[in-house]
Amino acid sequence: MVETIPMTRELAIVLLLLCAAIIMFARNKPRMDVVALIMIAALPLFGILTIDEALAGFSDKNVILIALLFVIGDGLVRTGIAQRVGDWLVAKAGRQETRLIPLLMLLVAGFGCFMSSTGVVAIFIPIVLRMCQNANIAASRLMMPLAFAALMSGMMTLVATPPNLIVHGELVRRGLEGFSFFSFTPFGLPILIIAILYMLATRNLFGKRATSSSQPQRPHLASWVEEYALNNREARLRVLPKSTLIGKTLEELDLRATAGINILSIERSRTFGRKLVIPRRDTQLNEGDIILLDVTNIPSNAEELCEIHGLQIMPLSGTYFTDRSQEIGMAEVMIPAASQLIDKTVVEAQFRTEYNLAVVGLKRGQTAFEGSISNERFQIGDTLLVIGPWRYINRLKDEFQNLLLLNLPEEVDQVIPIPARAPHALIVLGLVIFLLITNVIPNVLAALIGCLLLGLFRCITMDAAYRSIHWPSLILIVGMLPFALALQKTGGVTIAANALLEIVGDSSPRIVLIGLFAATAILGLFISNTATAVLMAPVALALADGLSASPYPFAMTVALAASAAFMTPVSSPVNTLVIGPGNYTFFDFVKIGVPMTLATMIITVFLVPILLPF
Template sequence: MNAELALVLAFLAAAIIMFSVNRPRMDAVALIMMVALPLTGIITMAEALAGFSDPSVVLIAALFVIGEGLVRTGVAQRLGDWLIRKAGRTENRLLCLLMAVVTAIGSVMSSTGVVAIFVPVVLRVAQNAGLAAGRLMMPLSVAALISGMMTLVATPPNLVVHAELIRNGFDGFDFFAFTPFGVPILALGIVYMIFARRWLSARRTDANAPSRPRLADWVERYQLGEREYRLRVSAASPMIGRKLEELDLRATSGVNMVAIEHDRRLGERFVSPTAHTRLQAGDVLYLDLFSPNVDIDAVARRYRLEKLELSGTYFSDRTQEIGMVEVMVPQTSALIGKTVAGARFRSEFGLHVIGLQRGGVPHPGSVLERHLRLGDTLLLIGPWKAIRRLRTESKDMVVLDLPVEFDQVVPAAARAPFALLALAVVVGLMVGGVVPNVQAALIGCLLLGLFKCIDFNAAYRSIHWQSLVLIVGMLPFSLALQRTGGVEMAAGMLLDAVGNSSPHAVLAALFAVTALFGLFISNTATAVLMAPVALAVARELGASPYPFAMIVALAASAAFMTPVSSPVNTLVIGPGNYTFGDFVRVGVPFTIMVMALCVAMVPVLFPFTP
């Protein structure tokens, strides 16, 4: 071992120790290594930074954007709802179904992409099921890695080994050559994770954050129950064609119009009512009563409105369209001294005041004629887009709190078919190999922007920069180990150690060395380095190359042991609130089980005899 290799191994050991104690945070460790390695002279600073332009890193960033596009259009939400509907709140059934779906999808597209897309799905499923996200994030990453063992195109290492066979004059693997191994490994993984997830930290990622209210909490606090009504404008209604300012329902009938639901054929479905809004036959009116003394039946008869049923309390069945926000009147507000009616909330902000607290005590009854004071807390209701606008544009109110439901709102639900089309294009390009995977993902991002499924601000916010920095910071180790002869030395030692052993022992050694290399360098680079070694061992033993090539491909995907073994693991660290030790506790035993299964199965399907 030369001095340069010893120095690189020392840096690598230091990084592993810092990862294991989780001090400092993992992306900070990666930055330290990125700065320190060039000081050795083995690699340059430009080479240390080259990971920022690495296609795999750009691919991961693009897949974050695609995942956000699926979230914003409701595709991810519907998939999560489907999982909940099929699995109910039974955690074991949910885990089984999640792993099966992720593995199936990952068999025809990038496993990293699958994880990036499913992270928001799993977060929502966990929230709805009342689980800590960490209970499902690890099974997600395990299933995504197993998906690489399903088909030839599921992961780059499979294609690397396939190409190495062809270069050496052999036929490559068939498309489904990996499937007989992937299916039992998936079954093993599901059973294992049912038990192993108990070793994971059950922390919630928001454990230290103050709890946020739900809409139901505000309905109770501001005594909004039994104030809401939903009525449809009949074909004979005198409201048809008239503006709301002409009707003046607030003054004449004591009701406040919260929202209007138009016929889908007329364009935007839900609109915030303004003074100039004209009503049409078939419109559904969402009304709030200022006083329990209002006779809603008399209002319905007067305007020939049809009363409709509501599901839940105070429009809780319309939380995708109608939201609430709690605000405070600050000292600099121009609203101080004005009445609620005189402040013209509907005209100025597109929202309606439905509750007022002063000194922590809710004001009962109508608040329209109440004069606003410094420190008053108001509860506003209206479309979510108006609430978002209020957060950034209003100087007269300070947003105090947003409900939990705000995180579940789909801002571009009508664009879901376009998001699915963009995803189909990306998957098709990846499966067909028409363009490089990173180019396919970038094309998908552009299509999402073109179809208005996502905007630039949302795209930039969706990228998990900590994960990217962690990946980029560890990439220089691959180059440093190759440049100092570390990889070649390990491969030579393997040949010396197992050259005269039984074929099964050689398979086990190849699997173990490949998996160990995968702890420090990408699984694609591992396959590039180990595929020639596997074929060389087969030649020395006079055996068929296929079992040795297959074991390397399977081992390259068995990157379960550390959070830096694969980008798939890195992506779930933050959402799952995991530590380095979580991956070691769960990943090491499972890797050993997978190795034993592969060593037993590979010779059966790919005999050693040529």
């Protein structure tokens, strides 16, 4: 039996502070990370912990691991891997949440079987945010399914979460055979299926579909295409082996003057994929080049050009190269009063040579010119629509003397900074996952090596790495960690365990499982699931001894309950990470998490005695 410990002044203070924190979390005043900092200060002030103990969370390896995984996740975003995964999910599910939620949860749970659930969430947060943006879905509708799927991944395999290994180790320490790698899977899969159905049924509680903000919205590329009458003015032409253009420079061809054709960019083959070439006067055309053209009248000019010069028309999948928005962007600029471009045409101003951009639209007042603008002279106040690579569009911010940058489209926020580094980021991610699965080195060291390699391969910069870390989430985790130590030092955990033994010790085995699950889940509200497993595993085996029953159903119940940390945003770091992106409150987790926890308990109490008899 567990040693009886009386209520002390120190324990009363800890419980009062814990209640105060929960009340502030529930009211969401002040911010959750501020509450965490208040608790870090309060515990040493009341003499419960030393200052070193209260601040120990800042050096906790799991906190550092989460921070490092944020960096790895940002590396996946910057290289476009996150975009491709999100695009794949959206392509498979479309905008249908009834397909998107199950696919997302299955994918996250699959990853979580072999690596840290907090790591999975840190990596998937930017992926999900992009999916929400593309599918016009409020992030709150997908962030909680993401968190719950990551928690349930801990119910799938032996290495999926530390509580499983702790319970397994306690069995081995007692001289018993531990759990196998897939011992948890028969319990985790049914729970995951029920969770998917539950998320689909309750998704309307997460918020409505994203709607337009009351703030002024930036235009989209498609709106500019319509506004400047650019439809049916684009073409992609491949340079065939017989083409007369091969080896000639753009200055020699002078297609703008001879055919009213404006070459916007050139796609050129390389070892891996294709690269975009900026057209300059001395740029030579090669066999296999794909020329992106803006012409006044596509049907006649493009077909005629193909016949004369040996070209082939290539398909288009968007409107006016909106399908190329990762490489090519647009911007609206205005001609100021002191501009040297006034009274010059596009050719006279040598606009492409000066800015590496092409002028494809002109608006004077509210009227947009239709057709060719090559011979139109710029006037004060003219608005130009320019097109070209994003890096040159961004340089327009410094051209305030001759051009004033008026507007950038929404698509600028979705541009992948370094897509060419995607293979390097994939290799690094594969290495990190391998190290996490095999446990060759500590997880935090594996993540640190991954971050250093991402920096070495220029997948991420130091400044971007610092910006990628969600500091409020880390502060919240750090602030709640000292409570586990405080409860242990003051005897609070021992009192709770002793009370459980007294309440359910003489009951039937299934009732004992219910009490054990409930106690583990409730304890997990206040301390980490790892600490919960450490404290409850011995209690579970003591209950089995008292009932002269097999220890395995009791040990499995503790492991599953430790992963059922659905009820509050501070029950698990996984929940904490999605608070900000999902814009959740404390009670969002309560109203969704409590029924999910009860469902998990019912499934556990039903299945465990069947698969692991008493």
